[in-house]
Amino acid sequence: MNKKITVLPGDGIGPEVVQSAIEVLNSVAKHYNHEFEYTYAKLGGVAIDEENTPLPEETVRLCKQSDGVLLGAVGGPKWDTLPGHMRPEKGLLGIRKELNLFANLRPVTAHESLTGSSTLKSEVINGVDLMIVRELTGGLYFGEPSERRQVNGEEAALDTMIYSRSEIERIMRQGFELAKVRRQKVTSVDKANVLESSRLWREVAIEVGKDYPDIELEHMLVDNAAMQLIRNPKQFDVVVTENMFGDILSDEASMLTGSLGMLPSASIGSGGPGLYEPIHGSAPDIAGQNKANPLATIASTAMMLKYSFGMVEEADLIDAAISKVLNDGHRTGDISNPGEATLSTTEMTAKVLEAIEELQAVKN
Structure with missing residues (x-):
């Protein structure tokens, strides 16, 4: 070729x-x-x-x-x-x-030979094999308006968190398709207890999941996901999340490998x-x-x-x-x-x- x-x-x-x-x-x-x-x-x-x-x-x-x-x-x-x-x-x-x-x-794959390079215990990281699927073109990084403005007489800054149904659906399908050839589990990470965009994210995740009856779908709030990545990373197979959450979680997950x-x-x-x-x-x-x-x-x-x-x-x-x-x-x-x-x-x-x-x- x-x-x-x-x-x-x-x-x-x-x-x-x-x-x-x-x-x-x-x-x-x-x-x-x-x-x-x-x-x-x-x-x-x-x-x-x-x-x-x-x-x-x-x-x-x-x-x-x-x-x-x-x-x-x-x-x-x-x-x-x-x-x-x-x-x-x-x-x-x-x-x-x-x-x-x-x-x-x-x-994120933990090499047993690199166990000593991680700050976590070997029994926590040995066998870790997960895939983080991060939405890349939406969310806070691209939402408009994103600007400085005057609010109540002082300088303020505004960023916009926005997702459409189609954007969520296509990234969720990507995650489910990957799970089909892995261990058949998708963890959808959101902040649905606070954010309206995350509530739509969860609704669409559930809808897409119906097309993949053989794939296990679980929902996890992002703060809990951050904790679980350190506490028990082997529970994850495919993690699907929005742009900023994915940016943060994937860098955190990198330390499972030591660097x-x-x-x-x-x-x-x-x-x-x-x-x-x-x-x-x-x-x-x-x-x-x-x-x-x-x-x-x-x-x-x-x-x-x-x-x-x-x-x-x-x-x-x-x-x-x-x-x-x-x-x-x-x-x-x-x-x-x-x-x-x-x-x-x-x-x-x-x-x-x-x-x-x-x-x-x-x-x-």
Whole structure:
């Protein structure tokens, strides 16, 4: 197969971890006779510096013409004082909207070999395997009006939380479809005891659930869900929730694995290219130091192969290589225990490439 990939290195450690991911993609392409064509574009802080906008029109055009989009990271303190419409994160929200990427998939799998890297007890996290499905184009992040105004003679700020029935239905169906090929359980997370938008969310979840009689549906308030993720994460299979709740819960869930540097994500829509990115930030404090953990970005490419290109075997190879590297005891600084030797970004990438070669040699 020949596939076009738009690469958005972004800010901070983004270019470093993206380079690692491309090296892994090239290795997979070699073994399976694929050809990946890469086109680079700007997004986030680097686009602000060079194009005076967080999302240049050329970036949108290139992304829409591709088969998949690979993103590193955006943002950093350098741009924190800019007005809201000019911040790097606005570029990320914008490209999601432009590509109609309404569903963000964030798998959370606890590797037994990384038990010591988590702050939780091993008996709590061993065996965790859940998928957070976050609605991505609605809610507080996109609701209008969103503005500063004068209220009773003083400055106030307003954000709008809004969801339509169709927006809720399509994200719920995404969750139920995933549950069909997993452990057949959906947990819908809301705040229906307080928010009218959540009451509509729960009503629609129940309606959609009737079309999936073999799938267990439970409802959980977001504050309880935050607690249960730490108390008993193994109870979850597929968690479906709105934009802001999903943003918070998925970052919390990342610590089950020991580090934000371990979690990939896929943002998908209906028919167009998907966007694949690690959920960690730009980590400007270590940018350019060859210290970043590339595994989440590498795992994100596996999701691209699976969900956008239909290359399931190739995706499984990358996931198996990551597991082998971790089981062999290789660590970057963010997932190491005190006294353990650590690898640089390029060294960890080399270990993954070696594992791919070894696994292919066994297979052949």
